[in-house]
Amino acid sequence: MIRAEGLRKTYGDFPAVVGSDFAVDRGEIFGIVGPNGAGKTTTLKMLSGLVEPTDGVAEVDGRDAGDPEMRRNLGFLPEESPLYEDMTPRSYLRFFADLYDVPRSEASERTERTLDRLELEHRERRLGDMSKGMKRKVAIARSLVNDPDLLIYDEPASGLDPLTTNYVLEFTRELADRGKTVIFSAHNLYHVESVCDRIVIMNRGEIIARGTVPEIRAEHGETTYHVFTTVAVEGSAPERSTDSDAVGSERHRSVVPDMDAVERVRERAAANGGEVVDIRTREQSLEDIFLDLASGATPETGSARGRQPTDASEAGRADGGRER
Numbered sequence: 001m002i003r004a005e006g007l008r009k010t011y012g013d014f015p016a017v018v019g020s021d022f023a024v025d026r027g028e029i030f031g032i033v034g035p036n037g038a039g040k041t042t043t044l045k046m047l048s049g050l051v052e053p054t055d056g057v058a059e060v061d062g063r064d065a066g067d068p069e070m071r072r073n074l075g076f077l078p079e080e081s082p083l084y085e086d087m088t089p090r091s092y093l094r095f096f097a098d099l100y101d102v103p104r105s106e107a108s109e110r111t112e113r114t115l116d117r118l119e120l121e122h123r124e125r126r127l128g129d130m131s132k133g134m135k136r137k138v139a140i141a142r143s144l145v146n147d148p149d150l151l152i153y154d155e156p157a158s159g160l161d162p163l164t165t166n167y168v169l170e171f172t173r174e175l176a177d178r179g180k181t182v183i184f185s186a187h188n189l190y191h192v193e194s195v196c197d198r199i200v201i202m203n204r205g206e207i208i209a210r211g212t213v214p215e216i217r218a219e220h221g222e223t224t225y226h227v228f229t230t231v232a233v234e235g236s237a238p239e240r241s242t243d244s245d246a247v248g249s250e251r252h253r254s255v256v257p258d259m260d261a262v263e264r265v266r267e268r269a270a271a272n273g274g275e276v277v278d279i280r281t282r283e284q285s286l287e288d289i290f291l292d293l294a295s296g297a298t299p300e301t302g303s304a305r306g307r308q309p310t311d312a313s314e315a316g317r318a319d320g321g322r323e324r
């Protein structure tokens with residue numbers, strides 16, 4: 001459904017995205033993850049047709065991402081989505097449905113259904129008086145007023161409490177299960193790990209890893225072996241056993257990188273009159289893999305310079321121009 005080829009964006013001399021290649025299938029949840037300034041937002045905006053690429057291709061269903069027709073079939077959730085504070089969720093969503101020419105009755109039915117699914121209470125409360133989580137839910141509902149097939153969400157769960165975060169992520173999964181294609185960005189790896197079918201990791205404008213989370217683990221992660229012996233061996237550390245049948249007995253842990261090294265620990269333990277009592281494998285967490293891959297980076301503070309999207313500017317772009 002989505003094709004990015006040699007996708008590149010420079011601001012002046014500064015390369016925000018240096019040339020990305022990836023494809024996203026219909027019904028997939030695709031995550032773009034990376035530290036501040038990695039180029040996630042810029043990539044999402046190029047896929048949404050909001051920013052014109054300096055070079056390369058961003059296509060949706062074979063059409064240029066900037067094509068107004070394609071953009072009517074898109075729900076874009078910006079990282080910051082200031083809402084009109086004096087409106088209520090209902091009036092706000094109706095306003096956007098009108099902008100998309102959704103017939104009144106259809107709009108109101110869809111709006112209520114979406115607010116029900118998002119468990120949004122206080123629908124007559126002023127948006128200005130709502131919590132951050134509720135506002136984010138309204139912004140998500142807004143991305144769905146035109147019933148788009150493609151959803152592009154910039155940090156959908158950023159800054160939300162764990163419960164609302166889970167809610168938003170589960171809702172994203174539900175959308176994909178109903179056939180929508182979802183692309184979203186995140187800093188937090190837990191977010192992508194729990195819902196994404198595939199991810200790319202970006203750093204300094206470049207894709208530095210890609211695949212499913214297990215594939216990335218297999219390619220870039222390290223497995224270590226923790227070997228427990230009854231006697232000390234070179235490089236081991238003593239610790240108290242917590243096993244129910246041996247509570248309190250002392251044992252020694254050696255952390256080694258492969259099975260040959262495990263064998264050497266076994267031989268040393270035997271030479272010292274002891275034995276191996278347990279071996280456990282530990283996978284490196286995705287967070288650690290990510291930190292290793294991104295090391296050497298100088299993440300910037302703050303995000304995109306330049307335009308801060310407002311409701312009016314995003315709405316105007318439903319069929320308008322794009323940033324260069």
Ligand SMILES: Nc1ncnc2c1ncn2[C@@H]1O[C@H](COP(=O)(O)OP(=O)(O)OP(=O)(O)O)[C@@H](O)[C@H]1O
Nearest residue numbers: 011016036037038039040041042302303304305306
């Ligand atoms: N309109 C712009 N003008 C100049 N530089 C920009 C503009 N937009 C983005 N940049 C720069 O491009 C780089 C990538 O920015 P981008 O917002 O895409 O990163 P990001 O991965 O989304 O970061 P964050 O997680 O902080 O939002 C940053 O160094 C940013 O300062």
